[in-house]
Amino acid sequence: MKTERTRSQERILKLLKTLNKAISAQDLYIELRNCNQSIGLATIYRALEALKLEGVIQVRTLASGESLYSSVQQDKHHLTCLQCGQSIGINECPVHELETQLHQFHNFKIFYHTLEFFGLCNQCQIIQADHSKT
Template identity: 55%
Template sequence: MSAPKTDSQQQILALLKQLNREISAQELYVELRRRSQSLGLATIYRALKALKLEGTIQTRTLSNGESFYSLAEAEQHYLTCLNCGKSILLENCPICQESAASREQEHFKIYYHILDFFGLCPSCQHQIHVES
């Protein structure tokens, strides 16, 4: 869960903590640059990958292939529109009450939901240990 972090990783982590919302890699690139902490895109993607494999941050990938990153602390429940792709963050939504979500957003027409557990499979846990 914890590992020695590069400066880039720390910068990104600090920004994620401050923002307290999910953000894409491209947005991170712009935002860091705006704060005179410019990082190359490649570095950003690398840092995000490392933080993800540690379990420090979590990822959500939209159907257009764009990924959003946030701290792995808070649970996330979204209502996502299949057409425009926009997501509404559901506040205080106890996991597993899909009916609650329906009620909460009366006019949102829910087709289905997906619950996805993320982590490391046995062989990849081993592989990562060997690599480092």
């Protein structure tokens, strides 16, 4: 049985769908205030948790520890630089078949998945190589 969403959850979900990008809870708070829809930060975190458990939003945790939230629209895959924090989207998905197998074998309802590789972007590799020469 589906639980009914609160007004705060509906506002947040609508904003995430409108923005069509990943955003932090703090930035959501600012966006909502700018739209004259003040919601307390604690309420935003509770709403995000409920929406995540419902499977309608996804969370991505950056190397810095910051969490970014977005509406579930498609799988997200990234190359993330540990030095500058740049995140490069990957369009290919090598794990769709694995997802199907896991769902069938474990009878586990999968809402979405993420795939992220961590390392150094080309620019940071050049900077690191220049520093090692000195």
